[in-house]
Amino acid sequence: MAHNNKQKQIMRVVEKLTTNRRFHEITLEEVAEAAGVGKGTIYRYFADKDDLFFQVATSGFEELCELLKRTVPRDSSFPEELLNACKQITKFFAARRQLLQMMQTEANLAYRRKGKIRRRWLDRRKMLVNVLADIFYEGIAEGVVRADISAEVMATYLLGLLRTRARELQDVPENMKNCKLLVDMFLNGVCMSFNKASIQKMAAAEMAFNL
Numbered sequence: 001m002a003h004n005n006k007q008k009q010i011m012r013v014v015e016k017l018t019t020n021r022r023f024h025e026i027t028l029e030e031v032a033e034a035a036g037v038g039k040g041t042i043y044r045y046f047a048d049k050d051d052l053f054f055q056v057a058t059s060g061f062e063e064l065c066e067l068l069k070r071t072v073p074r075d076s077s078f079p080e081e082l083l084n085a086c087k088q089i090t091k092f093f094a095a096r097r098q099l100l101q102m103m104q105t106e107a108n109l110a111y112r113r114k115g116k117i118r119r120r121w122l123d124r125r126k127m128l129v130n131v132l133a134d135i136f137y138e139g140i141a142e143g144v145v146r147a148d149i150s151a152e153v154m155a156t157y158l159l160g161l162l163r164t165r166a167r168e169l170q171d172v173p174e175n176m177k178n179c180k181l182l183v184d185m186f187l188n189g190v191c192m193s194f195n196k197a198s199i200q201k202m203a204a205a206e207m208a209f210n211l
Helices: 002-017 028-035 039-045 049-071 078-095 097-110 116-142 151-168 179-188 196-210
Strands: none
Touching (some): 002 028, 002 039, 028 039, 028 049, 049 078, 049 116, 078 097, 078 116, 078 179, 097 116, 116 151, 151 179
């Protein structure tokens, strides 16, 4: 327990220090001083400065997973569970904007890398995707969610919408970006009526384009 607390203490200090500064501007000496530990203590938990940044960024996935498992009741209907999950993720991003930025920065780096680092990032991200996917699986079992699309793919799309909301819609009125609207758009689309004939027409147009 003491080991985990000390590690988390150092990571939260890094998150705070990067509120007004970029990570490369911060030294490990500053981190150690702010955390009230010796510099050598940092190396007990992190291989180097890059590993420290990586672990801080990926801790967001773990915290979100724990938050959703703790706060989203699994005895509600599919739409209610999905809306509740979106609200929890939105609150998390709003309260931890700097961590969200660090997660995005590390994601951009991870996709340019290969090997172990990229796999570690994808594994951490997959944890959160799987927690959300479980809600979609319930919707599929209830017969209210289409079964021809992977639950993991749907969860990944939804996370993309939530990240966009947190990063790019800050100046948009709340009634145009609240979670209820986001979930409604995700589940029902933006068209007033989108019938089977419309879907077939779109599919034909896409096929012609690919030819």
